[in-house]
Amino acid sequence: MSQECTTFLIDYSATMLESTAKFEAYLEYALFEKAQRGRKTDYTHVVLANCAMEKNPNNVKNMFEVFAPSAPITLSSIVKICERLKAMRELDPLDAKQSNVFEALLAIGMQVNDKFNKRKMLKQVMVVTDDLDGLNVDSEDLEVVQANLDLRLILVYCAEQFPDDFSKTKWGQLLALKDGSRKFTLYEVLGTIERITHQPVKPVRIFHGQLRLGADMRNLAASQQDPHCLCINVEGYPATKAVVSLSRKQVQKTEDGKYLPLQSVIEYEIHEPTEDDNEEYHVVPVPKEHVTKAYRYGADYVVLPELLEHERLYTTTPGLDIRGFIETNKVLRHHLCSESVYIMADSREGTAADYVTFAALVDAMIAAEKFAIARYVQKKDSEVQMCLLCPLLVEPSTKKRPADGDGAEAKRALVLCRLPFAEDERSSDFPPLVKQEPPDTALDATMAAFIDSMDMDAAAPPASWCSSTSVRSFDSFVKDSTLPLPDDPSLAESIHDPACIPAIALHHQKHVLLEYFHQRFILRLNNGFSVADLRDSLRSKVSPWVTAETPDLAARIKDTCAVKLVEKPADASAGAYVDEVQDDTSEVPPLETLLALGKQSS
Structure with a gap:
């Protein structure tokens, strides 16, 4: 949803002192995520319940409003929120026998409804507490509360796990009545800080035209009337996106x-x-x-x-013309390294005939195990590209849409990948080995065992040349809120594919910025900045895939081949490559001696 209001309702009772300090780490991370996006329709609201101080527009007892609903949230606002929470921790905790979380929840619902009135937006509240029966209301009245509370509830329970009889507690009954409610433990919420998340990119159509088979290239305008030409209305969406790091601006x-x-x-x-x-x-x-x-x-x-x-200028018109078909084993892998485009039947101007014909073409290419070589022009008067079309089957999303039936089939598509021109390729000179060693059967067997010990095929998902579990529909990754939650769909964790590597530099840069912001503005440390090492979730993605016998095999190979570490000279500059250690240069003779040598030789 484009508009949302998220309220953080934190129980500040005496039993929550340690838990609130841990939750503030997640709160800071979530607010930093919202500040990076800077959306003007993303409202943030922070409220404390069971607090020793009182400050709220509804004059609710023991309720303190740390930050009123406002958007977009800025870095200065995050600093203000953290400073106020720190000041609240220094106060003596309220020793109250009865919790007022329920009164604060009702007050938040009234305040949010009065502020946004009938505006269509997502209204949610994250309640952080360790008292599952702290709602001061009878079980019979929970249905009345649910009908008048226009908020999605997210319960964060400050314990290791929920009790077995959670459904019988007051919070369990209230969440059961509220559709879309969620519950997590505090440790599950804190785990989102270390989690690798991929932000889905909204599909933007970059191509729409005709996919032609058998067209006369000298008269493309008459392809629709050509009885020997098959024309299919298609559209294209980017399959890959260039990931760049955050750049500094002056x-x-x-x-x-x-x-x-x-x-x-x-x-x-x-x-x-x-x-x-x-x-x-x-x-x-x-x-x-x-x-x-x-x-x-x-x-x-x-x-x-x-x-x-x-x-x-070479005058061109948008279109995709198939030149022919080629077997899958005759296409070189290193030619398929450019950015890709998904080609599908036109969803706006296409007809049922386009869908059926396009699906038949994809199924025929899969059955024949063929790729297509095609001429591709993205838009009018743009350059002509020669591309490879690979058939693709995309499994239906787990999130059913109203238009999807019970037996939704896999969606058909073609993956367009630009082929290099002859001028793009570079010839390389690979020198032969100067020193030929005699065959060593034992060394070859050891090296084969070393390679097998690092085999990653077992961790990779079942592969198919025309489908992949890494390719999913956009609906399966769409979120209705910017709030990071443990059950958010994530490609990095749901797909254990060694070839699916996140952008390490981008995630590490984000972690460094968050750490700098925390040390510099929250902790007020001006004496220096210490950056933590690469997070374990990122290090595991780039660390060598080893087993128990891999180190022993590597040591045996090093001993057999007499591999030694070359020490860098002490006077070598940092980061410079040293090819070989040169002898000390002799002293340069004076100018008079050089002139005398020149006279003698002449």
Whole structure:
């Protein structure tokens, strides 16, 4: 949902002192996630119940509103929330025999409804408590409370696990009456901090046109009327996305401590030689109207006249033309390394005939175990690409949509991957081995056992050349809230595929920023910044896949081949590659000696 309001209701009773300190780590992480997105429709609300201080618009007893509902949340707001929670911990805990979490929950429901009225948005409250029977209400009145409480409940129980009779407790009965409610333990919630999550990218259509089979390339406009041409309306969506790290931007720091973005301005100038000894060159500004584009031709530049400018363009129209089919075992893997596109039947302008014909084409390619070589033009007058089309079967989502029946079939698609042109390939010279060693049967057997000990096939999911468990529908990863929860769908944890590696640098950079923010602004540590090592969840993705016998086999190979560690010289610069240790350079003779040697030789 595009709009949401999340309220954190924390029980601050005397028995919750240790648990609240742990939960604040998750709260800081969740708020930092929301601040990074910066959504203007993502409201955050923090409330304390059973607190020694009282401050709330409804004048509820022992209820303190730490942060009123507002959006978007900023880093300064997170600092303010953490400082107020720290101040609350320093107060003496309230020694009350009766909990007022229920009154605070009702007050939150009234406040949220009054603020947003009938606006269509997700309203949820995360309740953190260790008292499952702390609701001051009779079991018979819970249904009335549920009908008047327009909030999705998320219960965080501060214990190792829920009791077996949880359904008989007050909270268990209330969650059973509220659809969409969830329950987690505190340790499950804290585990989301270390969890690797993938943010699903909303599909954006980048291509729509016709998939043609048997078209006349000299007259593509008449393909629809050609009786020998098969035309299918299709559309394309990106299958891969370039992941880049967070980049720093230049900003201006004002006197009041605020930061303002700078605007980039491009200016052109020429450096001319000058006779002034104090200047290296003379700067001559060039107006924009005197700047034109030229083409490099050898050592010269050529400017085409406007009459010929349009002639250099190869006029093209969007489309996907199949040139032929090829067996799957005749396609080189290193040619399939570009970004991919999913090709499917057109969902907007397509008809039932397009769906049936496209599905028949995919099924026929799977049955024949063939790939297709196709000519691809993404949009009008764009470059022509030669691509490979691979058939793909995508299993239906576990989240059933109203349009899906009980027997939903796998969806058909084609994966488009750009093939390199002849000019893109590079030839390499692989020198032969200078020293030929005699065959060593024992060494070969040891190396084979070493490779088998690091075999990752057992951990990989069942593979098929036309389907993969790593490819899933977008619906299975859609979340209705930005709040990180333990049961969120995650490709990294639900698929144990050694080839599915997260962006290590991106996740580590995010962890470093969060750690810096915590040490610098929350703990107020100005004496330095210490960065923790790579998290275990990330290290496990890049660590060698070894078994119990792998170290012993590696040691035997090192002893047989006499592999030794080359120590770096002490005077070598850090990070520099040292090819070999050179002898000390001899002392350079004086100039007079060199001149005398030159006279003797002449």
